[in-house]
Amino acid sequence: MFTPPTPTYLHDAHALVIEGNLQSRSILVSQLRELGLATVAQCSRLTDARRKLESHSFDVVLCEQNFERESMSGQDLLDDLRRNQLLPFHTVFVMITAEATYARVAEAAESALDAYLLKPHTAARLADRIVQARARKLALQDIFSAIDAQDFERAATLCQARFEARQAYWLYAARIGAELMLRGGRVAEAQKLYEAVIEAKTLPWARLGVARAQLDSGQAAKAVTTLESLIRDDDAYADAYDVMGRAQFELGNFQNALSTYQMATRLTPSSISRLLKTGMLAYYTGEKSEGVELLDRATRLGLDSKMFDVQALLLLAFARLDNNDQRGLQRVVEQLTRLRDRSSAPARPHRLLSMAESLLALQQQHTARAQDDVRRLANDILLPDFDVESACNLLMLMSKLVARSLPLPDAEGAVDTMALRFCTSRAMTELLACAASGAADHAERIRSGHAQVLKITQEAMTLSLKDNPQGTVEQLLEAGERTGNAKLIESAHQVLQRYAERMDAFPALQERAEALRAHYHSTAPLTRLGERTSGQSTPGGISLPAGYKRAQAETSADEDSATTTDGDDSEGARQAAG
Secondary structure (H helix, E strand, O other), X not given: OOOXXXXXXXXXXXXXXXXXXXXXXXXXXXXXXXXOOOEEEEEOOHHHHHHHHHHOOOOEEEEEOOOOOOOOXXXXXXXHHHHOOOOOOOOEEEEEEOOOOHHHHHHHHHOOOOEEEEOOOOHHHHHHHHHHHHHHHHHOHHHHHHHHOOXXXXXXXXXXXXXXXXXXXXXXXXXXXXXXXXXXXXXXXXXXXXXHHHHHOOOHHHHHHHHHHHHHOOOHHHXXXXXXXXXXXXXXXXXXXXXXXXXHHHOOOHHHHHHHHHHHHHHOOOOHHHHHHHHHHHHHOOOHHHHHHHHHHHHHHHOOOOOOOOHHHHHHHHHHHHOOOHHHHHHHHHHHHHHHHHOOOOHHHHHHHHHHHHHHHHHOOOHHHHHHHHHHHHHOOOOOOOOHHHHHHHHHHHHHHHHOOOOOOOHHHHHHHHHHHHOOOHHHHHHHHHHOOOOHHHHHHHHHHHHHHHHHHXXXXXXXXXXXXXXXXXXXXXXXXXXOOHHHHHHHHHHHHHOHHHOOOHHHHHHHHHHHHHHHOXXXXXXXXXXXXXXXXXXXXXXXXXOOOOOOOOOOHHHOOOOOOOOOHHHHHHHHHO
16 A cells, blocks of 8 residues: 655655745745755756756756746746656646736646645645655656656556556546547547546546547547536536537537537636637637637737637737728737747747738738738648648638739639648538638638538448448548548548458558658647647646656756855845845
8 A cells, every 4th residue: 555755755855946036945945954855956047947957857846937037937947848858757846926817827737737836835835735746656656657758558557557456546547547548549448447437436527538538539429418417517617618619619510619618718717728719719600709809818818828829819810900900910910920939839820920911911902912922822732731720811811802802813723622621520611611701602612622522432432332442442542642631541541451451452552541641640639729739738638748858967966955056146135135
């Protein structure tokens, strides 16, 4: 039986305190020593903290959220560490702050923080948070080590074994295991584990997990039924509304999805992610005034948050153009420029910024720029990095040119190409049609494209019914190569796996299929409205960072004693004295 450690159990743990104020830093160091940690390093600057975390492995990190004289925050440091895989799972990371807004707490949850401690706090409260977190991590060390090594299958197996043996933290292990199974495509196994948890102890997250598994296996209608039952029993469970909205969206019931997202937003009015999802869906479905209001609020609350999706700014740019608001449109361009410059992955912000600049040029009557951008983007439709978001934005830009009676050579050809590539489901078809709604004939061409994709699929599948599965695969692959449609490519892959032994040309067909899957990223999970953020978990899921890179110089942290400073404590002393 696992026994949680007492404070004295931490005598061999190494800690790092990151705090700009000398007096506050000294108090934290003293509290950690009272807790039993003999080795406590400290620093006053985030850049110095990052260097220490690159060269040493720490068991406990205490970090202040706000640093007055730095452009970064403690959250920025944590995001950077997670992004660059510099923080092992065994490290207990505690954020200390005087601010407890919904947005801050949501960011903390997305970052897999172990504790979010509000000032002023007592030494006993700090001790309780650290001891509890460390106890859980020590008990689940084998699981965390497997996740850090990105051996997710082994981690999931260990989680299931702990759950079945009812060892310490068995419910938490079950949740991690089911999450890993879902992410690894083992949907049926994940659903069974969630259902086993419900049998043992009915928990809302397990019931929600069943719905997520049903949704991931293509059973959206069943997921809706499961979620309706869950919401009847707990009508304040906001995550359930998130997943319900997603299920309704995938069924193509956009108005129902919008109503569900609106309910989630009313439950959590300061949630950036829910404001974004509701605002975007409202905008696309024609409720533009409501959409703009919600997207404006999300921007005010979270422009600098990792929960923010920059597509929201582009939708606002379209709205500013419609209202002939040049100053507002210019402000959006400036905001996108800043986000691009500070982004760790600037390709997408740059693409959205370019589109916003086209809208600004259009507003200023520089129509040639917008027309050139439409031609350039139309030539890119079959490139791997041109995604459904790019298609929606191009369709909206084309609609603005149509409204101004500006010539669009071969616009119908571009719309048809986008339809054949991205109409993979009713939901995607309707989303594209909504984006093209400014030009009625474009929306109809989108729907016609979806009908054509269905016809191609049905005709190919008929060959399987006639005992010619190889003909089915060949036909689907040819159409997939021509259109880039993920549904056609994945259908070919599924038939290949099912009838492999009956195909003489299996190796060559398999090679073609895998090349197409890699080229068009057809196996990548679909990113939904408002979810293209740096936050890693999905609604109802948990954040599981992995792939820790061992410290470059795994020297003993004893080199950094509790009295270690970074050469700038005179400044900290002046702050404390002030």
